[in-house]
């Protein structure tokens with residue numbers, strides 16, 4: 001199947017954009033994996049499919065697939081690239097667009113400087129909606145706030161709790177700071193931005209255990225739909241550094257929903273004011289969460305969205321398990 005695509009990136013998180021407004025391509029998970037493959041296909045963290053509005057209350061629908069072929073609920077950097085795409089492709093003249101994703105409706109606004117601001121909606125803390133299996137975990141004094149504190153064992157930092165026995169050692173060199181030293185546990189904030197996130201605090205993102213704790217947490221049984229894992233360094237009350245090991249994609253240069261989740265966690269835990277510039281490996285995202293308006297306040301994200309190139313590619317027919 002010959003397909004035209006546009007390659008885009010938002011703070012280094014890169015996407016293949018497919019225009020399905022006139023007809024659906026009907027791609028399989030194996031074909032999404034092939035497209036995202038950086039050696040045998042085009043290469044990207046996610047694939048964004050732009051579709052006609054499913055109902056008159058929105059302008060478009062967009063569907064997101066991870067590099068592993070799995071469809072996901074939401075993508076912050078992808079949302080910014082989406083609105084830049086539909087504007088550049090002449091699919092709309094509006095600079096503010098409402099789009100339906102699997103997570104709900106997002107409002108996207110193209111700014112004069114080329115950056116895009118996205119109303120990402122409110123964070124969700126209820127474990128069942130993340131989803132996160134909280135059974136057997138101590139309830140935080142704050143009430144409905146879940147911070148999963150993985151009890152750590154011996155000197156190597158391996159966890160003591162049998163239920164989490166497979167965790168890799170956290171070790172003193174990893175720079176993990178939230179709870180590990182004092183309580184002998186590694187405390188992880190768990191919330192949803194339409195997609196699931198686990199956020200742990202480190203004192204230096206460059207030393208964070210991304211390659212070990214990232215995959216271990218992504219597939220931990222307490223996350224039945226897996227999870228995106230953020231490693232957050234608090235620079236000051238208005239600045240952060242972040243690395244994210246993404247569900248279905250591994251470590252990316254930036255994760256928009258991950259930046260939102262990290263800032264929301266930090267604001268709620270008293271580490272940040274209501275507006276934070278987040279330095280990720282691929283660029284800076286500005287996240288605002290007016291916490292004073294309550295937990296239901298919407299999170300706003302502003303950041304870059306750039307086209308890179310357009311192309312055509314012949315997608316081969318593939319067996320369902322190809323690349324799985």
Ligand SMILES: N[C@H](CCC[C@H](N)C(=O)O)C(=O)O
Pocket residue numbers: 013045046066072073074075076077078195196228246247248249252254255256257258
């Ligand atoms: N890996 C994410 C989807 C992409 C999110 C990220 N690229 C963003 O910018 O929010 C997930 O499985 O939920």
